Amino acid sequence: MTTPVLEIIGVSKRFGDTLANDGISMSLGKGEIVALLGENGAGKTTLMSILFGHYVPDDGQIRIDGEELPPGKPRAAISAGVGMVHQHFSLASNLTVLENVMTGTERLWKLWSATQAARKKLVSIAERFGLKIDPDARLGDLSVGEQQRVEILKALYNDARILILDEPTAVLTNIEAERLFATLKDMARQGLSLIFISHKLDEVMAAAHRIVVLRGGKVVAGRKASETSKAELAELMVGRRVTRPVREPSTPGAVVLEVRDLGVRIGGVERLKDVDFALREGEVLGIIGVSGNGQVPLARVLSGTLARTSGEILLYGEPVGHLSVGDVVDAGIGRVPEDRNGEGVIGEMSIWENAVLERLPAYSHNGLVDRKAGMAFAKSIIDAFDVRGGTPASGTRLLSGGNMQKLILGRNLSHRPRILIAAQPARGLDEGAVAAVHARILEARKAGTAVLLISEDLDEVISLADRIQAIVAGRLSPPLDAGRIDARRLGLMMSGDWSHAAEATHAP
Amino acid sequence: MSVVFDILASAGLWAAILRIATPLIFGTLGALLCERAGVLNLGIEGIMTFGAMIGWLAVFHGADLWTGVLVAAISGALFGVLHSLLTVTLGLSQHVSGLGVTLFASSFSYYVFRLVVPVAGTPPTVMPFQPIDIPALSSLPFIGPAFFTQTAPTYLAIVVALIMAYIIFHTPVGLAIRMTGENPHAAEAQGVNPMKVRYGTVIVGSALMAVGGAFLTLSAFNSFFPTMVQGRGWICIALVVFASWRPGRALFGALLFAFFDAFQLRLQTVVEGVPYQIFLMTPYILSIFALALMARRARVPQALMQPYRRGER
Ligand SMILES: Nc1ncnc2c1ncn2[C@@H]1O[C@H](COP(=O)(O)OP(=O)(O)OP(=O)(O)O)[C@@H](O)[C@H]1O
Ligand SMILES: [Mg+2]
Numbered sequence: 001m002t003t004p005v006l007e008i009i010g011v012s013k014r015f016g017d018t019l020a021n022d023g024i025s026m027s028l029g030k031g032e033i034v035a036l037l038g039e040n041g042a043g044k045t046t047l048m049s050i051l052f053g054h055y056v057p058d059d060g061q062i063r064i065d066g067e068e069l070p071p072g073k074p075r076a077a078i079s080a081g082v083g084m085v086h087q088h089f090s091l092a093s094n095l096t097v098l099e100n101v102m103t104g105t106e107r108l109w110k111l112w113s114a115t116q117a118a119r120k121k122l123v124s125i126a127e128r129f130g131l132k133i134d135p136d137a138r139l140g141d142l143s144v145g146e147q148q149r150v151e152i153l154k155a156l157y158n159d160a161r162i163l164i165l166d167e168p169t170a171v172l173t174n175i176e177a178e179r180l181f182a183t184l185k186d187m188a189r190q191g192l193s194l195i196f197i198s199h200k201l202d203e204v205m206a207a208a209h210r211i212v213v214l215r216g217g218k219v220v221a222g223r224k225a226s227e228t229s230k231a232e233l234a235e236l237m238v239g240r241r242v243t244r245p246v247r248e249p250s251t252p253g254a255v256v257l258e259v260r261d262l263g264v265r266i267g268g269v270e271r272l273k274d275v276d277f278a279l280r281e282g283e284v285l286g287i288i289g290v291s292g293n294g295q296v297p298l299a300r301v302l303s304g305t306l307a308r309t310s311g312e313i314l315l316y317g318e319p320v321g322h323l324s325v326g327d328v329v330d331a332g333i334g335r336v337p338e339d340r341n342g343e344g345v346i347g348e349m350s351i352w353e354n355a356v357l358e359r360l361p362a363y364s365h366n367g368l369v370d371r372k373a374g375m376a377f378a379k380s381i382i383d384a385f386d387v388r389g390g391t392p393a394s395g396t397r398l399l400s401g402g403n404m405q406k407l408i409l410g411r412n413l414s415h416r417p418r419i420l421i422a423a424q425p426a427r428g429l430d431e432g433a434v435a436a437v438h439a440r441i442l443e444a445r446k447a448g449t450a451v452l453l454i455s456e457d458l459d460e461v462i463s464l465a466d467r468i469q470a471i472v473a474g475r476l477s478p479p480l481d482a483g484r485i486d487a488r489r490l491g492l493m494m495s496g497d498w499s500h501a502a503e504a505t506h507a508p
Numbered sequence: 509m510s511v512v513f514d515i516l517a518s519a520g521l522w523a524a525i526l527r528i529a530t531p532l533i534f535g536t537l538g539a540l541l542c543e544r545a546g547v548l549n550l551g552i553e554g555i556m557t558f559g560a561m562i563g564w565l566a567v568f569h570g571a572d573l574w575t576g577v578l579v580a581a582i583s584g585a586l587f588g589v590l591h592s593l594l595t596v597t598l599g600l601s602q603h604v605s606g607l608g609v610t611l612f613a614s615s616f617s618y619y620v621f622r623l624v625v626p627v628a629g630t631p632p633t634v635m636p637f638q639p640i641d642i643p644a645l646s647s648l649p650f651i652g653p654a655f656f657t658q659t660a661p662t663y664l665a666i667v668v669a670l671i672m673a674y675i676i677f678h679t680p681v682g683l684a685i686r687m688t689g690e691n692p693h694a695a696e697a698q699g700v701n702p703m704k705v706r707y708g709t710v711i712v713g714s715a716l717m718a719v720g721g722a723f724l725t726l727s728a729f730n731s732f733f734p735t736m737v738q739g740r741g742w743i744c745i746a747l748v749v750f751a752s753w754r755p756g757r758a759l760f761g762a763l764l765f766a767f768f769d770a771f772q773l774r775l776q777t778v779v780e781g782v783p784y785q786i787f788l789m790t791p792y793i794l795s796i797f798a799l800a801l802m803a804r805r806a807r808v809p810q811a812l813m814q815p816y817r818r819g820e821r
Contacts, residue, residue: 054697090691090697091694093690095686108681108700110679110680111679113683
């Protein structure tokens with residue numbers, strides 16, 4: 001290989017008690033794709049943030065084409081040719097695509113913005129890399145996949161030669177992810193160098209030339225993609241062998257939640273239509289579908305944060321009127337929302353406060369919050385669910401994405417819910433954590449909890465669900481029994497072909 | 509009905525509208541600029557008061573009128589530095605800091621004023637800005653007295669509104685300001701320093717507020733009294749929302765409010781048997797309606813009132 005375009009030499013970074021990066025060294029060659037792998041909280045985002053100048057490292061340096069990059073200066077990183085696509089997008093939803101891309105690219109005190117020239121450049125880059133986008137669309141009106149395209153375009157617009165993508169596929173559908181990797185490979189062929197972070201071993205094996213594994217802030221291994229396997233990578237990452245739990249057969253009990261002809265309209269648009277399903281004690285009902293097909297409104301109606309327009313909901317056999325969040329909590333329905341940062345936790349509050357927030361009356365004495373009991377409860381979640389990187393009193397905002405998810409799951413499962421609504425519960429989790437979360441969900445099922453699993457991950461649904469219904473354009477297919485499921489049939493169902501499902505229907 | 513028509517047809521009404529609107533235009537533009545970058549500046553009421561006082565004081569001590577305006581602007585800028593220190597550097601609550609600045613600036617104005625000017629039966633006066641005569645235009649029938657008999661700061665206010673609209677929507681610095689108000693982390697990732705942007709907008713915005721205050725003592729009236737701002741600052745804060753954070757609409761909103769106000773003043777004198785307080789209330793009630801109508805569609809800067817801390821998630 002020729003001289004590397006990027007070298008990271010002995011980088012360390014400490015946050016309070018956590019040593020997030022511990023003497024990390026790695027390099028990247030021209031036209032190379034390197035995957036950065038590691039558990040939740042292993043320090044991947046921290047390392048990339050240092051590279052891009054968001055954080056100043058305590059020790060070590062970054063070199064680009066052999067020249068040292070001044071620490072803590074995003075502008076310097078940008079002009080050296082580094083582009084970053086953040087784990088949590090950094091875009092402004094009220095501005096247009098073009099405005100998002102143009103910010104900071106011109107001399108600040110110029111008397112006018114060269115909008116036309118910028119638009120031309122953007123369109124030509126978009127064409128060259130096959131990233132189609134409307135420059136004048138308001139960013140907030142775009143789908144997640146399109147927003148990510150904007151993030152990539154933003155980097156390319158700054159003439160990035162080194163592109164860093166932090167969990168680029170965590171929020172994409174499978175099809176979008178495939179398209180993204182095709183684009184990335186094409187970019188590498190055109191001479192760009194890429195580092196991407198991912199928890200999905202399949203895509204790591206398929207797209208990367210080389211793989212670097214982090215654990216506890218240290219580099220534990222570097223492998224060529226051709227010389228390793230998924231199993232080895234999983235083991236390197238977690239430090240032990242991981243196996244996903246298997247679902248044991250069981251006989252479900254009575255129907256606890258039934259939905260008939262549910263319809264939801266938002267702003268005149270029909271988001272859910274004629275939705276029917278029945279959920280029984282001790283079973284997992286999987287709702288599979290490409291995201292954006294009505295999963296969000298469905299989860300929100302059942303969580304009491306969105307009112308239905310039509311249809312009936314029967315809870316433990318009783319019809320219920322308008323559901324409020326309070327009713328939902330009282331009825332013993334646990335929820336794992338899809339948007340963790342937005343609806344799951346309040347980042348500004350401490351971990352223990354987030355843990356008890358839903359059940360304040362239970363943790364209050366004479367109108368005062370019982371801090372001690374709350375702390376103890378938070379501690380029990382942290383222990384039982386292996387939440388790393390925080391104590392009961394520390395800020396929730398500081399947890400890594402995966403650990404935040406474990407906290408939410410723990411909060412809900414600790415109270416033995418009778419019904420659990422879990423939306424994309426394993427999104428953004430590492431292999432070990434996925435296995436742990438799945439084990440918890442199956443445990444709850446065994447204890448009699450009725451689980452509604454909303455997911456777009458085929459493997460997840462196949463391994464957890466007893467019955468599966470596909471969600472397509474706001475409608476639910478008839479249920480299919482677990483025994484009759486294979487990936488091909490599920491694929492057909494997700495694309496809206498329900499002819500096979502119909503014959504398998506049997507009312508619960 | 510004819511009463512209404514008479515009022516509308518008098519050139520005096522239209523001249524008054526522009527005069528009443530001027531401090532509101534300055535104040536609203538100032539508040540708007542701060543909020544575009546994500547900082548709510550409730551210091552406005554006090555900063556306007558201080559600007560009115562210090563501008564007047566400078567002129568009272570022999571400075572010329574424009575120097576008075578400049579002194580007011582500088583004092584506003586200093587309060588802007590204070591507000592930025594508290595909200596940007598320290599990341600304190602913008603509400604609390606803003607109200608603190610207002611309380612401090614208002615009482616400080618009165619204190620300084622009393623130090624220099626002893627209590628007197630009739631307050632001392634200065635020679636204020638005079639209407640400027642625009643050749644040809646000012647002598648047109650109706651149009652002339654209605655629109656072209658204003659003092660220089662009024663025309664300045666309109667020009668500032670147009671310039672600000674241009675800067676915000678058509679220059680790189682305007683885009684940087686908007687990005688900072690929407691998502692400071694994104695601005696930072698693009699190499700824009702959100703701290704600097706916020707400092708800059710709050711300082712310039714506060715200077716504009718103070719100029720709005722100085723208009724009261726150096727053009728609309730000719731003396732200072734401590735309660736003279738009379739809630740205009742709060743009106744400006746509401747006008748920013750009414751204007752959906754757009755300078756052009758802010759100009760329109762200020763004029764609309766001034767129209768209600770000038771109109772009710774005239775109505776008071778012709779309608780009998782209704783307590784005048786009712787009329788005094790109307791511009792505010794109408795503003796609330798207008799606000800309710802407009803604000804529903806407004807797009808609030810997403811990072812408004814959120815402190816930005818570097819290197820944190
Ligand atoms: N600004 C910060 N302040 C304090 N602690 C932090 C901060 N940023 C990260 N950490 C801690 O540093 C560790 C590494 O976090 P990082 O975000 O790099 O993990 P990650 O590998 O990206 O994980 P994930 O896969 O969950 O995104 C975690 O324990 C996290 O809690
Ligand atoms: Mg991360």
